[in-house]
Amino acid sequence: MKIVIVDESPIRAAILKEGLREAGFIEVEHIAERHSLLKRVYAIDPDVILIDLENPSRDELEQMFQVSRAVRRPVAMFVDQADAASIQASVDAGVSAYIVNGLKKERIKSILDLCVSRFNAFAKLQNELERARSDLEERKTIDRAKGILMKAKKLSEDEAYKLMRAVAMRESRKIAEIAQSIITASELLK
Amino acid sequence: MNAAHRIKIGFIPLADAASLFVAVDKGFAAQEGLDVELVREVSWSNTRDRLAIGHYDAAHLLAPMAVASTLGLSHVRAPVVAAMNLAINGNAITVSPDLHASLVAVADGDLTDPSVSARALKTVISWREKRHAEPLTFGMTFPFSTHNYQLRYWMAEGGVDPDRDLRLVVLPPPYMVENLAKRHVDGFCVGAPWNAAAEGMGVGVILHPGPAIFHPAPEKTLAIRQEIAESEPALVEALVRACLKAAEYVRAPENREEVAALLARPDRVGADIQSLRRTLDGRLPGIVDETANDLIFGDRISGRPDAYQAAWLYAQMVRWGQADRSVEALRVAESVFNPAFFDAATTAAPVKAAPIVAFSGSPFDARDIDAYLSSFSIRATR
Numbered sequence: 428m429k430i431v432i433v434d435e436s437p438i439r440a441a442i443l444k445e446g447l448r449e450a451g452f453i454e455v456e457h458i459a460e461r462h463s464l465l466k467r468v469y470a471i472d473p474d475v476i477l478i479d480l481e482n483p484s485r486d487e488l489e490q491m492f493q494v495s496r497a498v499r500r501p502v503a504m505f506v507d508q509a510d511a512a513s514i515q516a517s518v519d520a521g522v523s524a525y526i527v528n529g530l531k532k533e534r535i536k537s538i539l540d541l542c543v544s545r546f547n548a549f550a551k552l553q554n555e556l557e558r559a560r561s562d563l564e565e566r567k568t569i570d571r572a573k574g575i576l577m578k579a580k581k582l583s584e585d586e587a588y589k590l591m592r593a594v595a596m597r598e599s600r601k602i603a604e605i606a607q608s609i610i611t612a613s614e615l616l617k
Numbered sequence: 618m619n620a621a622h623r624i625k626i627g628f629i630p631l632a633d634a635a636s637l638f639v640a641v642d643k644g645f646a647a648q649e650g651l652d653v654e655l656v657r658e659v660s661w662s663n664t665r666d667r668l669a670i671g672h673y674d675a676a677h678l679l680a681p682m683a684v685a686s687t688l689g690l691s692h693v694r695a696p697v698v699a700a701m702n703l704a705i706n707g708n709a710i711t712v713s714p715d716l717h718a719s720l721v722a723v724a725d726g727d728l729t730d731p732s733v734s735a736r737a738l739k740t741v742i743s744w745r746e747k748r749h750a751e752p753l754t755f756g757m758t759f760p761f762s763t764h765n766y767q768l769r770y771w772m773a774e775g776g777v778d779p780d781r782d783l784r785l786v787v788l789p790p791p792y793m794v795e796n797l798a799k800r801h802v803d804g805f806c807v808g809a810p811w812n813a814a815a816e817g818m819g820v821g822v823i824l825h826p827g828p829a830i831f832h833p834a835p836e837k838t839l840a841i842r843q844e845i846a847e848s849e850p851a852l853v854e855a856l857v858r859a860c861l862k863a864a865e866y867v868r869a870p871e872n873r874e875e876v877a878a879l880l881a882r883p884d885r886v887g888a889d890i891q892s893l894r895r896t897l898d899g900r901l902p903g904i905v906d907e908t909a910n911d912l913i914f915g916d917r918i919s920g921r922p923d924a925y926q927a928a929w930l931y932a933q934m935v936r937w938g939q940a941d942r943s944v945e946a947l948r949v950a951e952s953v954f955n956p957a958f959f960d961a962a963t964t965a966a967p968v969k970a971a972p973i974v975a976f977s978g979s980p981f982d983a984r985d986i987d988a989y990l991s992s993f994s995i996r997a998t999r
Contacts, residue, residue: 462801465786483789485660486759490787515670523666 429454430538431473433464433482439549443477446545450537465491475535476525477542480518488525513539520546565603572606575613621652622852627664628677630657630886631790632809632896633704633837635876636914637677638885639863640856648862649855657884660789661759669695674845675856677703680835681761681930684950687843690761690940696843699922700958701857704837707896707912708764708827709812710771712804713797716741716753717822731825731976735775742782756788756796756805764806766933767830773995774977780937780997797821808836809912810892817892828911831975833919835926836912841958850958857920857962864914873897921959923970924951928983936990938997947986 430452434440440457447455456471458464464484468476468491478485513536517523520543526535569591576587591609595602628634637655640646646653658664661679665686668676678686683699712720723740726733742753757764769779779785788796793811796802798820805811806827815821827834839860846853867876877894880886886893899911913919931950934940960967973981979992990996 461792480663481659483659483792485662486789487787489662490760518666518670518672523662 428452428475428534429471429473430456430475430477431468431471432457433476433478433484433488435459435461435482436479436549439479439546442549443542443545446541447538450541452538464488474527475538477538478523478525479546480521480523485523491525513543516540516543519543520550522546565601565606568603568610569606572609575609579613621647621650622849622855623652623654624674624852624856625654625656625672626675626677627656627658627667627673629661629664630888631677631837632880632886632888632893633707633912633914634677634886635867635880635897636703636860636863637839638879639866639876640859642879643863643866645859645862645866646856649859651852651855651859653856661762665695668697668840668842671842671844673842675700675839675841678838678840679759679762680838680926681763681766681934682759683838683840684927684930684953685761685934685939686840687953688940688946688949690934697840697953698843698846698853698958699838699927699954700841700846700853701839701860701920702835702837702915702922702926703839703860703920704915705833705835705913705919706826706828707808707836708767708806708834709823710768710804710806710825710827710830711797711812711815711821711823713800713802713820714822716803717824720824729825729829731771731829732774734824735771735773735777737775738772739776739782742777752783753803754784754786754801756786756793756802756807758790758807759787760939761934763827763834763836764808766930766937767827767834768806769937770933770975770978771825771830773993776995778995794818794820809896810888813892813895829976831973833913833971834973835922835930838922838954846955846958850961853958854962857959860915861917861920861962864916864920867897867914868916917963917965918968919971921963921968921970922954922956924954924956925970925983926973927951927954928986929973929981932981932986932989935986936993936996942987942990951983 430447432440432443432455434457437459444455444457458467461484464487476488478488517539522542524539524542572591573584573587576582576590577584582590591602591605595605626637628637641653641655656673661682664676664678665682667673680699683697687696719741720728720734720737724733724737728734728737745753755768757768759765765785768785772779777783786802790807790811793805793807794815797805797815798818812823816823841853866872873894877890877897880893881888881890896912927950928947931940931947935942940946956967979989981989
């Protein structure tokens with residue numbers, strides 16, 4: 428079975444490709460560029476096309492239903508009215524599938540389930556990365572504020588940190604927010 | 618008013634969604650007790666699917682898509698109600714300077730006449746075929762769109778079979794100009810502000826404003842999930858009222874500057890303010906008859922959805938092989954453009970839709986679609 432992944436994110440496409448390979452789907456091609464999308468799809472002649480929902484090329488793919496005379500096999504969008512739950516799950520995860528007519532339903536479902544879990548895993552990875560990045564930013568802010576306090580109030584590093592923590596607790600705000608206020612104030616007072 | 622009703626509405630970043638933006642951003646929706654969340658979408662397919670599975674309660678949709686979605690023409694049967702015409706007209710056909718020069722060279726009359734330009738296109742295509750040149754390629758925004766039907770209608774009147782004599786490809790509107798510049802397409806039919814943008818950059822020549830092919834053409838509709846329309850009709854009426862007030866606001870010349878600025882916001886259309894301003898004024902550079910391209914924001918008369926408009930759209934779908942001809946399908950299509958909510962919202966005496974008139978060919982008669990269709994020698998056979 429030939430599968431095409433249309434996705435502008437090379438990392439997500441790689442994650443999906445790997446998952447499909449583990450599940451025994453060997454012939455998987457990734458199309459990243461937008462130009463001549465249909466030409467490439469026709470050349471590969473896939474049984475299944477997977478596309479991320481944020482991809483504006485989705486409308487281009489829809490045209491394949493209209494020009495089926497020009498293609499060897501018609502491609503149909505997989506929206507099985509009976510299986511609303513897995514469609515819901517795939518749209519929630521941000522992926523859509525186009526399947527050649529006549530494929531077994533169980534096989535389609537297994538591919539779709541795999542897509543959903545990989546897309547969700549990718550989103551989770553991205554969130555974690557985002558969180559790690561903002562944690563790092565916060566730590567940098569706190570360090571800078573600590574430095575300002577140490578200099579202005581002649582405190583040790585530990586005392587400066589404890590002072591910020593005490594204020595944060597009293598005002599029920601995050602230490603990073605207090606630290607940011609200190610930096611802003613010190614810039615204003617420069 | 619009780620706690621505000623929450624509604625989620627999907628839209629494609631285009632100037633003809635202005636009534637929706639203004640309804641929300643100028644507080645007309647809130648006045649009606651609605652708490653509307655507008656979500657910017659990237660493709661018509663997404664909008665349709667999210668509407669189908671209930672992510673959205675309503676959407677800014679291509680008018681033919683409301684019919685196609687309800688009939689399940691692209692394998693997704695998702696019944697919707699076209700509660701109001703958000704926009705009428707607004708498209709134009711633009712060709713590359715090269716193709717324009719060829720058309721000028723072979724034209725047997727005034728090229729601003731679509732009959733002349735369509736015949737010229739036929740001549741250019743025959744000439745290219747003899748030389749074994751690549752077929753011409755035209756871009757449009759979606760298979761179920763007025764753009765697609767405008768291109769096809771125009772060409773076919775000149776003897777060009779759009780499914781045999783050239784290629785029609787779907788392109789997202791923001792990529793049209795780039796594709797014309799890179800010669801991936803030889804022409805396109807698209808909405809504002811992309812025709813003006815192509816001409817401004819010198820990569821395209823505006824050949825015909827959409828209404829020169831047929832008009833008034835139902836362009837965008839306020840599509841409501843049928844479930845919502847059935848369970849909460851008052852909500853739909855309130856939304857229509859808010860959009861009508863917004864349309865009035867958009868139309869007032871003293872508000873144009875403000876509306877253009879609102880449309881330019883990155884979370885709305887996100888295009889440059891000058892071309893948006895020109896769009897609101899209904900002007901396209903190079904078009905002599907400036908009123909001809911008027912993009913009409915659905916008002917108390919033109920905003921009223923009419924079964925006649927749905928029947929006309931359905932006839933185009935049958936002509937081009939997108940839908941099968943059946944009495945039941947026609948009845949379902951007609952029921953999509955349901956004016957009940959609109960009439961309740963306006964409490965005015967209903968006015969029938971103006972007939973849709975094309976530049977040539979048989980006049981459309983909703984009671985005799987077969988005669989209308991068989992009068993065309995070029996049509997898809999299914």
